[in-house]
Amino acid sequence: MEKQQKKPLYLKLRPWLILAPTLIVTLGILYPFCQAIFYSFTNFSLKSSVWEFVGIKNWVEMLKSTDFWHSLWVTVKYTVATVGLEMLLGLLLALALNRKDNLFSRILKVVLIFPLMVSPVIATLLFKLMTNSSVGIIEKFLNLFGVYAFPWTADSSTALFSVVLIDLWVNTPFVLLLVLAGLQGLPKSPYESAMIDGGTAWFTFKTLTLPLLKPVLLIALIFRFCAAVQEFSIIYSTTKGGPGDTLMNLSLSAYQEAFTYSSIGTAVPRILVLWLIINFVSKKLVSAWLKSKSANAG
């Protein structure tokens, strides 16, 4: 084996010099991140400039409070509901759309993506526009069936359903778009041999399509999971976590601690928990993705 030629120093440094601007701006985000961890051990507040170390008091109090466990539970409910439904619906829609190739399906492939471009806050505006009890068209539609003044986000029994609906409207196209791209990139030859072997459509889907789609599905899952678990915009713009604390997920409860009660020290641990969850789950999902990619290539 030929021994690698020793590189001069400037060549060794070159990638770092090219990266330098990015690394410098990166400090702008890494510094506040470290400071956030630091704050979680202090009683830092936005109201007063005096603060001191309190050790792990914030952490212990958070773990003891029922509010924290409630917001964790809301976070889990919201994430499972939105991500689960979006993955399922996105997959089914992509399969349905991929079966046909006519003008209608080609137009759909373009226009169904539009809601994905809409900001969650604006999506909430559209939701209010349609569901408000005075002029909303959905309200008028429900009136036909004898349902009057459906409470949507105003009642704790329907609030989660309402925000999940808004999230579905915005984000299902993301899964749809990725799975559609995955379906179009599938190899032809395994399907031809499956046809000759006479496998049923369901069997072909289960043993061929689904495993081949696994990398794309995992990518969609990673992106959707990381966004859903920290969802803030939709819940803030509909109910700010209410009614009561029905929709108070970790992001909103941290926001409330920091900006309503001006207590940074107790706000930060909640988000660090969120960050740990994201970190842990996304690492697992990324390694599953790498494995499925190499399994398909091999």
Add this chain to the structure above:
Amino acid sequence: MYQRKSKFERTAGIAGTILLVVYMIFSLFPLVWMVITSFKSDVDMYKTLFIFKPTLENFKNVLTTGNYVKAFTDNFIICAGAVLISVIVGVPAAYALARYQFKKKESVAFTILSFKFAPEILIIIPLFAIFQTLHLYDTYLGMIWIYQFIGLPLLIWVLRGYFEDIPVEMERAAELDGYSWWSVFFKMLIPLIRPGLVAAALLSFIFCWNNFTFGLMLCGFHIQTITVSALTYIATDTVHYGQMAVASLIAIAPEIILCLCIQKHLVRGLSFGAVKG
């Protein structure tokens, strides 16, 4: 056996069509309703659903009263500035991560990617204090600085893939012909990745445009982002639904246009280069 298969396929086909039609209504009707409502006068709002005399009154109100136009301009300045900075900073970084082998390369790349997935509020809370001390709170500079982190991971990861698609031999050949690194980079590589670069930049712009949390917590008096400003149309006691629809329409229209422009690159951009559509 074959009979059953075709039966399954037929039912699946019908079910698929029904699903598509139902979803299409779910997905597109809110946008249609927004457009309809934006031309409806406040009086017609309560009287009719679809048949009415279209009016531009709502547009006139939103554009002349309140600060929605100012928010639109502010948002544009912030987003354009942020995308510009992340392009200047991100393109060389993408190149370095695509071409060079060096220690810690993957951990640098994944640290940058982690910005996309980290909870925004975690950064905002300390930044709120930092911005106050540095007098960056509620300024264009501060907002542009924080907004560029929205686009940076996307640009770097997507463009890294585009650079990797260019065979390294092309670069070597140009270097052998006597071209300097700079001219290879700007005269050959940049034109080659330009479609990807434009698409990634426009997608970053859309991401910035849609951001809500930064605008909510790091500015609001002199500068207002469009998402925060749009929210005031819900909050008011006397709700003018027509104006709400116009505000939504104004916020959405640029994004739909940009989305149509970058259609071919959308999958690759949205998946940060992981899925090559």
